Amino acid sequence: MSIDIKEIRKDFPILSTQNRGKPLIYLDNAASSQKPQCVIDALSKYYSFQNSNVHRGIYDLAESAENEYQNARKTIADWFNVTPDEIVFVRGATEALNLVAHGLIQTILQPNDQILLTQMEHHANIVPWQILGKSKNIKIIPIGLNEDGSLDREELSSYLCDENTKILSLCHISNSLGTINPVKEIIEEAHKFNVKVVIDGAQSVPHGKINLKELNCDFFVFSGHKVFGPMGIGVLFGKKDLLDNLPPYQGGGDMIDEVSFDQTTFSPAPQRFEAGTPNVAGAIGLASAIKYLAQFNINDLEQHENNLLQICHDAFEKIPEITIHGKSPEKAAVLSFSAKNVHPHDLASLLDSEGIAIRTGHHCCQPLMRVLGVQATARASFALYNTEEEAEFFVKTIKKSLSILG
Numbered sequence: 159m160s161i162d163i164k165e166i167r168k169d170f171p172i173l174s175t176q177n178r179g180k181p182l183i184y185l186d187n188a189a190s191s192q193k194p195q196c197v198i199d200a201l202s203k204y205y206s207f208q209n210s211n212v213h214r215g216i217y218d219l220a221e222s223a224e225n226e227y228q229n230a231r232k233t234i235a236d237w238f239n240v241t242p243d244e245i246v247f248v249r250g251a252t253e254a255l256n257l258v259a260h261g262l263i264q265t266i267l268q269p270n271d272q273i274l275l276t277q278m279e280h281h282a283n284i285v286p287w288q289i290l291g292k293s294k295n296i297k298i299i300p301i302g303l304n305e306d307g308s309l310d311r312e313e314l315s316s317y318l319c320d321e322n323t324k325i326l327s328l329c330h331i332s333n334s335l336g337t338i339n340p341v342k343e344i345i346e347e348a349h350k351f352n353v354k355v356v357i358d359g360a361q362s363v364p365h366g367k368i369n370l371k372e373l374n375c376d377f378f379v380f381s382g383h384k385v386f387g388p389m390g391i392g393v394l395f396g397k398k399d400l401l402d403n404l405p406p407y408q409g410g411g412d413m414i415d416e417v418s419f420d421q422t423t424f425s426p427a428p429q430r431f432e433a434g435t436p437n438v439a440g441a442i443g444l445a446s447a448i449k450y451l452a453q454f455n456i457n458d459l460e461q462h463e464n465n466l467l468q469i470c471h472d473a474f475e476k477i478p479e480i481t482i483h484g485k486s487p488e489k490a491a492v493l494s495f496s497a498k499n500v501h502p503h504d505l506a507s508l509l510d511s512e513g514i515a516i517r518t519g520h521h522c523c524q525p526l527m528r529v530l531g532v533q534a535t536a537r538a539s540f541a542l543y544n545t546e547e548e549a550e551f552f553v554k555t556i557k558k559s560l561s562i563l564g
């Protein structure tokens with residue numbers, strides 16, 4: 159493997175800080191990743207030397223802010239092998255999903271049509287469809303899971319061919335189970351029945367290189383803060399012809415062509431979906447994060463993260479009190495688990511006192527928790543900067559904690 163984790167860690171200033179007086183071991187990357195110095199510098203540089211509003215200015219500074227903003231869009235489009243006018247800047251995956259749900263429900267759905275989701279979706283990919291689908295009496299069908307946490311493809315197929323099904327919206331990688339859905343195959347199948355596919359890429363973008371042209375999904379969303387970028391910025395990708403046919407999501411400045419008190423005409427995509435002053439620094443910071451990721455061989459990163467997962471998974475399999483949730487053969491470096499007679503919060507508190515940050519709770523997946531028959535799980539999630547020593551210390555601390563709590 160040609161990546162040097164020790165060197166990578168030097169890029170992330172927070173990793174040399176302490177948690178409760180102990181060296182920080184950050185295993186909550188599925189919630190939000192840490193930021194490399196280049197991203198922090200890009201934000202600082204923008205606000206120190208480039209800050210100005212975009213779109214309207216004719217002075218030098220405004221022109222340069224505009225250029226930086228559009229260059230950021232181009233960097234992101236290039237990374238995903240799509241065109242800049244297919245990239246809409248939004249606040250994050252949540253806003254992107256609300257935008258798509260709003261547009262698709264208004265345009266392609268008729269009363270009583272169906273939207274397929276899966277039982278492993280984050281609330282961000284459930285609630286917008288529910289809220290916005292009510293007005294048209296849209297039916298939401300959650301596709302079930304197999305015992306190992308993979309998607310029940312037979313059930314999915316049985317609904318894809320139903321003529322009332324118009325949209326399938328599913329996560330690329332589950333934030334709770336780590337399951338990697340075979341989205342390319344699923345998209346091909348859905349398209350045979352003219353079903354539009356929305357992919358929630360919030361958990362997949364940090365772990366791989368995604369070629370959206372090859373994937374051929376209709377829409378794809380992700381958040382900057384999970385991919386080493388800033389909070390408050392994210393991306394909606396939509397195929398150009400589809401974006402052009404979606405109605406605006408919010409009205410305001412910079413999304414219009416012509417306004418009068420009688421009526422307004424709108425700019426083409428992506429401007430039509432970026433009403434008001436955008437998060438310019440965020441977009442520049444996100445482009446810097448993508449450039450940071452681009453310097454690595456992605457296969458090396460995947461291998462490294464999978465190795466960390468394997469270390470913990472193998473050790474947990476030998477601890478009788480522990481149940482691992484999600485054992486799909488295709489799985490990302492996310493490990494959700496329960497310990498018999500121990501509340502996940504108590505476990506997380508003991509880990510915290512040893513410097514280890516993990517997440518406990520329902521992970522914004524309450525319907526999935528019901529399927530698993532638990533209220534909450536503990537979840538460790540790994541990123542490129544985590545080390546084997548950290549994984550081993552995590553396992554050791556879990557064992558110690560269970561002997562205290564059990």
Ligand code: PMP
Binds near residue numbers: 252
């Ligand atoms: N989808 C998935 C799979 C997620 O993991 C998350 C964040 N946990 C979201 C959507 C929502 O992302 P955000 O809160 O950044 O909008």
